[in-house]
Amino acid sequence: MKDIARRITRIPSSLDRLGWKGVLVAIWQSLTNSVRHWAWDVWHGVETRHQVALKQLGLDGSSYSQPPEQYVTPGWNGDYSSSASWKFPERLKRLNLDWRLYTYVDLGAGKGKTLFLAAQLPFIKVIGVELSHKLVTIARKNIQTQRNFNLKCKDIDVVEADATAYEFPSTPLVIYCFNSFPEPIMRLVLENLRQSLQENPREIYMIYTHPALESVISEYDFLTVIDSSGGDGSRGGHRSYRAVLPVNAN
Numbered sequence: 749m750k751d752i753a754r755r756i757t758r759i760p761s762s763l764d765r766l767g768w769k770g771v772l773v774a775i776w777q778s779l780t781n782s783v784r785h786w787a788w789d790v791w792h793g794v795e796t797r798h799q800v801a802l803k804q805l806g807l808d809g810s811s812y813s814q815p816p817e818q819y820v821t822p823g824w825n826g827d828y829s830s831s832a833s834w835k836f837p838e839r840l841k842r843l844n845l846d847w848r849l850y851t852y853v854d855l856g857a858g859k860g861k862t863l864f865l866a867a868q869l870p871f872i873k874v875i876g877v878e879l880s881h882k883l884v885t886i887a888r889k890n891i892q893t894q895r896n897f898n899l900k901c902k903d904i905d906v907v908e909a910d911a912t913a914y915e916f917p918s919t920p921l922v923i924y925c926f927n928s929f930p931e932p933i934m935r936l937v938l939e940n941l942r943q944s945l946q947e948n949p950r951e952i953y954m955i956y957t958h959p960a961l962e963s964v965i966s967e968y969d970f971l972t973v974i975d976s977s978g979g980d981g982s983r984g985g986h987r988s989y990r991a992v993l994p995v996n997a998n
């Protein structure tokens with residue numbers, strides 16, 4: 749209900765942009781999406797649907813690996829919200845990989861929703877990396893209570909860590925990121941990934957939902973877009989990348 753109330757308070761500012769018809773369509777979509785998130789949680793015995801505002805994530809400087817000012821940038825919304833269970837699996841499956849060779853890593857895993865969705869494919873391991881202790885606790889509880897999944901991967905883990913300092917597994921990787929970071933942090937995450945690829949060349953794919961920083965990613969020549977939906981930085985859209993070191997990178 750709180751999520752719906754928050755959306756209703758945004759109506760006046762949306763009116764200018766969308767007009768009445770657009771606002772009514774947006775309200776209808778918001779209501780149906782809330783019902784879908786609720787039904788998914790109830791059926792699977794988990795709680796992933798309630799948004800958590802950045803201020804409520806319990807992030808005091810102690811969990812940061814970088815200077816605190818890098819974690820907030822003007823206009824960036826660091827709230828927790830979950831991926832859509834009706835969009836994510838299709839984006840993942842479109843990579844069309846031999847999943848048994850890959851580890852799945854959600855950078856900014858929140859309450860762990862995509863971990864359960866990914867674990868329905870036979871990944872070696874499914875890992876969530878999350879900065880907020882509060883969300884890590886909820887994600888671990890969800891792992892205990894989850895039901896009604898056809899899990900092909902039973903090895904699901906949540907790591908409490910800052911993605912900028914995370915040491916990636918040495919296997920081929922499918923990385924997921926749902927608009928988790930402001931620009932300075934995203935740059936450090938990409939540098940961390942590039943370094944991991946340089947030290948240990950292997951197949952790495954990355955799916956980026958709500959690609960607000962796609963122009964930043966385009967500066968990194970080791971990432972090539974292989975799949976996309978939605979317009980520039982669109983809320984509901986995504987970009988999928990394949991990571992390949994340029995020939996002269998070593």
Ligand SMILES: C[S@@+](CC[C@H](N)C(=O)[O-])C[C@H]1O[C@@H](n2cnc3c(N)ncnc32)[C@H](O)[C@@H]1O
Nearest residue numbers: 828829830831856857858878879910911926928
């Ligand atoms: C939009 S939520 C996405 C949740 C989840 N990936 C999903 O799709 O359901 C982004 C998450 O990134 C986390 N986050 C932000 N900065 C982080 C960092 N530096 N390291 C790890 N997690 C981070 C936030 O706490 C939040 O839970």
